[in-house]
Amino acid sequence: MSKYTLNVNGQSRSVDVAPDTPLLWVLRDHLDLVGTKFGCGVGQCGACSVHINGVSMRACMTAISTVGRKQITTIEGLDAAHSHPLQQAWCELDVPQCGYCQAGQIMTAAALLKDNPEPSDEDIDGAMANNLCRCATYLRIRAGIKRAAEIAKGGTGASASASPLATNKEAVK
Amino acid sequence: MSAPTLSTPIARRDFLKFSGVAGGGLVLGVYLRPVGSAFAADVAKPTAGGEFKPNAFIRIGTDNVVTLVSKQPEIGQGIKTSLPMIIAEQLEVNWKDVVIVQGDLDAAYGGQSAGGSRSTPNNYEAFNKLGATARTMLVEAAAQTWGVPASECNAMGTAVHHAASKRTLKYGELVAKAATLPVPDAAAVKLKDPKDYKLLGTRISGVDNPKIVSGKGLFGIDIKLPGMVYAIYEKCPVFGGKVVSANLDTIKALPGVKDAFVIEGAPAPLSGLMPGVAIVADSTWAAFSARKQLKVVWDEGKFANDSWDAFTAKATELSKKPAGATIHKDGDVAAGFASAAKTIEASYSYPFISHTSIEPQNCTAAFKDGAFEIWAPSQNPAAGQTAVMNQFSVPKEKVLVHLTRSGGGFGRRLSTDYVVEVAAIAHKLNGAPVKLTWSREDDMRHDQYRPGGFHYLKGGVDAAGKIVAWQNHFVTFGRMGTGRGGGAPSLQAVSGLDVEQFPAKFLTNYLGEQSMIECNIPTGPWRAPNNNVFSFVMQSFIDELAHAGGRDPLELRLELLSQKLGGNYNAERMSGVVKLVAEKADWNPKKFPRGKGQGIAFHFSHAGYIAQVAEVTVSKEGQVKVDRFVCACDVGSQIVNLSGAENQVEGSIVDGIGTAMFQELNLERGRMVQGNFDNYPMIRMPDAPTKIEVHFLKTNNTPTGLGEPAIPPVAPALANAIFAATGKRVRDFPFSRTDLRWS
Numbered sequence: 001m002s003k004y005t006l007n008v009n010g011q012s013r014s015v016d017v018a019p020d021t022p023l024l025w026v027l028r029d030h031l032d033l034v035g036t037k038f039g040c041g042v043g044q045c046g047a048c049s050v051h052i053n054g055v056s057m058r059a060c061m062t063a064i065s066t067v068g069r070k071q072i073t074t075i076e077g078l079d080a081a082h083s084h085p086l087q088q089a090w091c092e093l094d095v096p097q098c099g100y101c102q103a104g105q106i107m108t109a110a111a112l113l114k115d116n117p118e119p120s121d122e123d124i125d126g127a128m129a130n131n132l133c134r135c136a137t138y139l140r141i142r143a144g145i146k147r148a149a150e151i152a153k154g155g156t157g158a159s160a161s162a163s164p165l166a167t168n169k170e171a172v173k
Numbered sequence: 174m175s176a177p178t179l180s181t182p183i184a185r186r187d188f189l190k191f192s193g194v195a196g197g198g199l200v201l202g203v204y205l206r207p208v209g210s211a212f213a214a215d216v217a218k219p220t221a222g223g224e225f226k227p228n229a230f231i232r233i234g235t236d237n238v239v240t241l242v243s244k245q246p247e248i249g250q251g252i253k254t255s256l257p258m259i260i261a262e263q264l265e266v267n268w269k270d271v272v273i274v275q276g277d278l279d280a281a282y283g284g285q286s287a288g289g290s291r292s293t294p295n296n297y298e299a300f301n302k303l304g305a306t307a308r309t310m311l312v313e314a315a316a317q318t319w320g321v322p323a324s325e326c327n328a329m330g331t332a333v334h335h336a337a338s339k340r341t342l343k344y345g346e347l348v349a350k351a352a353t354l355p356v357p358d359a360a361a362v363k364l365k366d367p368k369d370y371k372l373l374g375t376r377i378s379g380v381d382n383p384k385i386v387s388g389k390g391l392f393g394i395d396i397k398l399p400g401m402v403y404a405i406y407e408k409c410p411v412f413g414g415k416v417v418s419a420n421l422d423t424i425k426a427l428p429g430v431k432d433a434f435v436i437e438g439a440p441a442p443l444s445g446l447m448p449g450v451a452i453v454a455d456s457t458w459a460a461f462s463a464r465k466q467l468k469v470v471w472d473e474g475k476f477a478n479d480s481w482d483a484f485t486a487k488a489t490e491l492s493k494k495p496a497g498a499t500i501h502k503d504g505d506v507a508a509g510f511a512s513a514a515k516t517i518e519a520s521y522s523y524p525f526i527s528h529t530s531i532e533p534q535n536c537t538a539a540f541k542d543g544a545f546e547i548w549a550p551s552q553n554p555a556a557g558q559t560a561v562m563n564q565f566s567v568p569k570e571k572v573l574v575h576l577t578r579s580g581g582g583f584g585r586r587l588s589t590d591y592v593v594e595v596a597a598i599a600h601k602l603n604g605a606p607v608k609l610t611w612s613r614e615d616d617m618r619h620d621q622y623r624p625g626g627f628h629y630l631k632g633g634v635d636a637a638g639k640i641v642a643w644q645n646h647f648v649t650f651g652r653m654g655t656g657r658g659g660g661a662p663s664l665q666a667v668s669g670l671d672v673e674q675f676p677a678k679f680l681t682n683y684l685g686e687q688s689m690i691e692c693n694i695p696t697g698p699w700r701a702p703n704n705n706v707f708s709f710v711m712q713s714f715i716d717e718l719a720h721a722g723g724r725d726p727l728e729l730r731l732e733l734l735s736q737k738l739g740g741n742y743n744a745e746r747m748s749g750v751v752k753l754v755a756e757k758a759d760w761n762p763k764k765f766p767r768g769k770g771q772g773i774a775f776h777f778s779h780a781g782y783i784a785q786v787a788e789v790t791v792s793k794e795g796q797v798k799v800d801r802f803v804c805a806c807d808v809g810s811q812i813v814n815l816s817g818a819e820n821q822v823e824g825s826i827v828d829g830i831g832t833a834m835f836q837e838l839n840l841e842r843g844r845m846v847q848g849n850f851d852n853y854p855m856i857r858m859p860d861a862p863t864k865i866e867v868h869f870l871k872t873n874n875t876p877t878g879l880g881e882p883a884i885p886p887v888a889p890a891l892a893n894a895i896f897a898a899t900g901k902r903v904r905d906f907p908f909s910r911t912d913l914r915w916s
Contacts, residue, residue, distance in 0.1 A: 001428070017456070017458070018428060018429070018458065018459070018462065020462070021456075021458045022458065025456060025457050025458040028457070029397075029403070029456045029457050029458070030456070032208060032397065033388070034388070034390040034394075034395040034397075035387070035388015035389070035390075036388070037392075037394075037531075037532070037580070038394065038457075038533065038610070039531050039532070039533070039613065040613045040849055040850050041461075041612060041613055041849075042613070042849050042850070042851060044849060044850035044851050045531065045850055047531060074388065075386075075387065075388035076387065076388045082383070082386065082387035086386075087386040087387065090382065090385075090386045091378050091382045091383060091386060092378070093378075094376065094377075094378040094379055094382065094816040094817070094820060095382075096249075096379055096381075096382055096385050096386075097249035097250070097251065097820055097821075097824055098248060098249025098530075098531070098532070098578070098579065098580050098581045098582075099249070099379075099381060099382070099385035099391070099578070099580070100392060100531045100532045100580030100581065101531050101580075102385050102386060103385070103386070103388045106386060121863075124858070125858050125859040126859070128857075128858045129857050129858055129859050130857075131857075131858075132531065132850065132855050132857065133531075133858075134529060134530060134531040134580075134581045134583075134828075134855070135249050135531075135581060135824045135828070136823075136824045136825075136826075136827030136828040136831065136856060136861065137820065137823070137824055137827075138827055138856075138857075138858040138861035139823055139827070139861060139862070139865055140820065140823070141858065142858065142861075
């Protein structure tokens with residue numbers, strides 16, 4: 001076991017764990033930050049996406065011994081009021097189904113928007129390709145990222161349509 | 174009043190009667206309180222001055238907050254939002270005044286299983302009455318307060334109004350009075366006219382969304398209890414294999430390990446407590462790390478040489494022999510084929526696949542003073558409770574089950590293997606709460622799989638392209654068991670052809686037959702079970718016959734639907750959605766250039782009538798891009814939550830594409846080869862369609878569920894579109910195995 005002092009969501013947090021412990025399990029079991037999720041353990045699903053010095057990384061593949069004093073941001077610390085444009089857009093467009101992967105989706109999307117505030121469909125597909133959504137809400141995630149980009153630009157009003165799919169209507173027989 | 178027991182299902186009328194008693198509510202206490210705010214917040218505190226509790230589902234406080242209990246397991250189907258919406262509609266409350274709490278497993282709530290897309294149809298009528306009953310009582314309370322007839326008062330916006338005197342009382346102000354009133358007979362309560370609905374049919378964002386996007390603990394895997402320890406459970410890679418020995422002393426000496434032991438279990442049934450080795454540690458990672466040093470000698474049993482390749486060879490052999498059983502027969506197929514102008518034969522196949530719910534199976538339990546307390550991400554918590562009762566010979570009142578949100582279900586969490594495993598570990602620990610976490614590899618290699626299968630088809634069309642004969646020899650898998658009725662062990666089909674599987678009972682000459690291959694692989698329902706593969710086979714082969722007979726695939730389908738011979742299939746409802754989807758998708762397959770194509774399919778399952786049109790582009794190199802999917806659904810007279818309904822259909826379409834395109838498990842030496850997403854590809858965003866359009870056709874039928882029925886038509890619509898684009902017919906899952914290059 002070894003002692004580590006981490007910089008998590010702007011706070012200094014100390015843990016005493018084995019050096020090979022992935023950041024994922026330090027967050028979940030030791031720091032009670034359970035928003036970062038376990039999905040595969042091999043860096044394939046993206047449910048454990050966090051920011052390390054602003055870059056989206058896989059917490060399940062990041063040994064605690066390699067983290068040092070780098071700034072770690074988890075979904076709990078993405079925005080103090082939990083009202084990051086992506087968090088607003090996700091609620092507005094009702095993106096989640098089971099919701100398990102969505103923190104990881106938001107963290108990856110937040111890193112994308114920081115570098116590329118107005119991403120194209122291709123930019124979005126490319127950046128999000130490493131985050132699995134088993135419920136397959138990909139169309140709403142795409143729409144959510146675009147809506148978040150609008151909100152970030154100052155578009156605080158309701159989105160152009162109440163649904164990400166404006167053509168949906170109930171046909172009445 | 175005694176609570177009905179879980180072993181005696183509550184009839185709908187009794188359920189209403191029982192839950193319609195003021196003061197009825199939770200009958201079980203909480204022994205342990207999880208760490209973390211999200212779980213604790215779900216326990217609402219009574220307001221000062223009392224509260225109005227007309228039944229187990231509704232509590233209104235003096236602060237005008239309306240607390241509604243969601244009784245069903247939430248697995249991503251949106252039920253925690255949609256069922257309470259029904260109560261809120263009839264109760265005439267502002268949605269912003271509503272707080273939803275997750276109910277534990279409790280007989281007061283009636284059935285609590287999330288399976289078969291049954292949550293909406295099973296509860297729709299009852300939930301309407303629950304809300305209307307409470308609203309009637311609140312109106313009566315206001316009328317008595319004012320000394321006016323109840324007929325002069327109306328409920329709206331969490332308040333009762335008396336228009337003549339311009340007086341208003343908020344529900345919170347009526348709590349004390351309403352709580353003294355008798356509960357009216359549910360049959361006498363007046364429901365709202367659907368034309369006056371304000372909430373149902375609108376788009377409501379999921380009630381847990383704010384917690385989901387901010388990372389609050391909601392899921393089973395997020396549970397943490399004071400003094401909790403962490404466990405893994407290693408089972409034999411060959412299903413049902415037994416533990417001979419394990420290096421337990423080495424494991425116990427590893428850092429963080431608190432205990433390691435063999436659980437004897439039983440090799441059958443494959444959904445029960447299987448033999449294995451448990452490691453208990455002070456953290457998840459300590460348990461995972463110790464597992465890397467675990468060495469177990471297994472008795473792998475007699476199925477250790479089974480393989481998918483051998484199954485495939487066996488299926489081919491069986492296809493050439495007379496079938497084991499006739500499932501349904503109409504007319505005389507031999508005569509039909511003799512009269513046909515053209516006859517075609519084709520074989521279809523699909524492999525075993527995993528559910529891969531993104532939250533791996535996990536469960537938390539404590540066994541203390543002879544009683545279990547369990548936190549289960551489960552679709553069927555009562556089944557988990559029963560499994561634990563039977564395994565440890567404890568009465569029901571000694572097994573308290575809390576429901577947590579589940580990170581996906583898809584049918585996987587109807588099984589109770591992981592619940593009884595953690596119960597066995599907790600039982601051994603006798604005191605400490607323990608969380609069992611399966612690795613992804615455990616999840617994929619010890620699933621209750623969607624079974625594979627093989628179909629050998631022959632069809633004939635006459636000179637006009639009309640289908641005159643259809644023969645389907647289904648080679649499925651069978652496992653030794655005693656069946657539902659008990660009796661001597663015999664081979665039981667893990668997936669069986671239905672008597673009314675379309676186009677059965679729509680063709681004069683039809684033969685559906687079945688043969689079985691013995692296997693010992695655990696199988697279970699996978700989202701729209703059986704239908705998710707049968708639709709691919711039937712709707713693809715109909716397409717083959719349409720092309721063989723020179724007919725438009727839409728027009729031939731409508732002809733088929735017009736010639737029903739009998740049975741329960743509602744051909745009129747299906748024709749309705751087929752015509753709607755054709756119109757919305759601008760059906761005109763001839764307008765597409767080579768390399769682009771349109772395909773159509775329909776399917777009835779889980780009470781839903783669904784038709785879909787896919788549009789694809791296939792590059793000359795064989796890369797498939799899904800440009801557009803249009804879907805028409807008839808799930809009855811009323812959509813509950815339009816956003817949730819659309820989300821289910823959109824997700825079903827993308828899930829259906831991914832499953833068809835990419836997924837397969839291979840069995841070698843009796844064990845599943847694939848273990849994680851690196852060798853079991855899932856659909857990712859770049860392969861999701863550019864556009865999905867969802868249309869609901871309202872018909873005068875009971876509202877039904879949408880978790881499953883939109884899945885089955887996806888694969889055949891896609892395969893039929895690929896054929897239209899390339900001339901290449903895909904007959905096997907996963908489609909990625911078929912060479913789709915064209916020139």
